[in-house]
């Protein structure tokens with residue numbers, strides 16, 4: 366009897382205490398998910414619980430990733446997509462603004478579409494859509510990207526010419542067309558407006574001239590990326606494994622945004638039309654990394670995908686260094702936020718205001734090293750636990766490339782012939798990256814170091830390597846300790862440091 370009473374008192378005590386100071390992380394029942402149905406991200410900072418993401422207990426599958434340049438956003442996205450593909454067979458359409466994903470997608474066996482460098486997109490292509498819907502979308506994109514909404518008459522003329530061009534090509538503009546029927550291009554639309562101008566029958570020729578001028582921006586020789594026959598099958602984008610849409614070959618942000626808006630609408634239509642089929646996980650992730658107006662404008666289809674994605678198993682993954690670039694309707698509605706290092710107070714204010722975390726978490730975020738992240742999830746359960754927790758580090762996966770540092774510049778001829786000392790040292794990218802992160806090297810510096818190594822076929826002389834580390838803010842002490850951790854003998858280390866000519870102070 367006494368014991369029971371005692372227990373009763375104790376558990377009462379405990380629940381009281383946990384009410385006063387809530388446990389700092391969600392319970393493991395929430396963090397640990399079925400490994401065959403979730404994506405491992407990393408271990409939590411306090412209790413070291415392996416956190417595997419799925420969206421069963423979250424309001425929706427969409428994800429936002431924010432953090433300064435070099436914080437580790439793209440690395441996270443790659444890790445996430447690879448595992449999602451492995452676990453759920455998830456497809457990905459990556460809108461690759463600055464060509465950051467291209468080589469990785471290539472290595473992973475995905476498809477690269479290089480717009481402006483050999484690949485073209487006819488923005489009048491239908492991919493099974495009704496011409497009227499495409500016309501609305503094109504006008505919508507012009508409204509976001511040009512001044513057309515200030516000129517209603519030009520808007521009307523453009524819309525009519527678009528519709529007429531489809532009709533001239535034998536389409537019924539209110540019906541879904543047969544597959545593979547050739548669509549007109551912007552050049553046909555421009556030609557129609559020009560005929561109208563030349564026939565002289567129209568009352569306000571200046572309006573016609575300006576409408577033509579606006580469309581010509583997208584059809585000039587050399588910049589006619591959107592007014593030629595498409596070189597890709599846009600109907601299949603969402604179901605083709607990993608697809609990288611490399612936009613770096615387009616000459617400005619307006620062109621990149623136009624391509625993105627076109628692709629988003631096509632994906633949205635596919636998503637709605639193909640409807641719901643019961644499969645595990647997410648069918649397709651649409652990735653926007655630094656996508657400018659495309660994620661911020663109220664009229665962007667990124668918002669439609671966020672609103673309706675869950676029921677179609679479509680996820681949006683947005684990554685940006687500037688959280689205020691993400692439309693409020695997206696930011697406050699994504700189920701999961703990954704917050705990597707952020708420095709600017711105004712961005713911290715914005716995120717803290719919208720996600721409501723403690724000043725403790727805020728100060729952690731501003732001091733994060735590369736790959737560290739706070740995670741905020743909008744859980745649907747009524748259980749009470751903190752929605753924001755900190756990950757020790759995103760545990761990534763990079764293709765296993767071997768890097769070689771050669772000692773040929775350090776060893777004497779005699780030592781080489783004697784064959785006692787190793788002639789080179791080898792390591793994997795992640796191994797070195799993690800070491801650099803432990804020495805507080807910034808993500809930008811890590812990128813600089815690897816860009817250099819990669820440009821030399823992943824091999825380098827030891828003294829050049831040491832100079833490169835030194836130029837990227839590793840102190841001599843750090844370099845020495847790094848070389849020791851590669852199990853290089855002390856006598857050699859002394860020689861390496863003096864040969865490379867780096868000096869303290």
Ligand SMILES: Nc1ncnc2c1ncn2[C@@H]1O[C@H](COP(=O)(O)OP(=O)(O)O)[C@@H](O)[C@H]1O
Pocket residue numbers: 432433434435436437438439440441735736737758759760761795798799802808809811812815
């Ligand atoms: N979690 C991590 N583990 C190991 N290396 C990482 C991690 N996150 C980022 N890196 C490395 O740091 C550098 C910068 O990361 P990156 O993803 O390009 O940053 P961002 O996209 O935020 O600018 C890259 O070389 C990347 O491979």
Ligand SMILES: [Mg+2]
Pocket residue numbers: 438439440465654
């Ligand atoms: Mg990046």
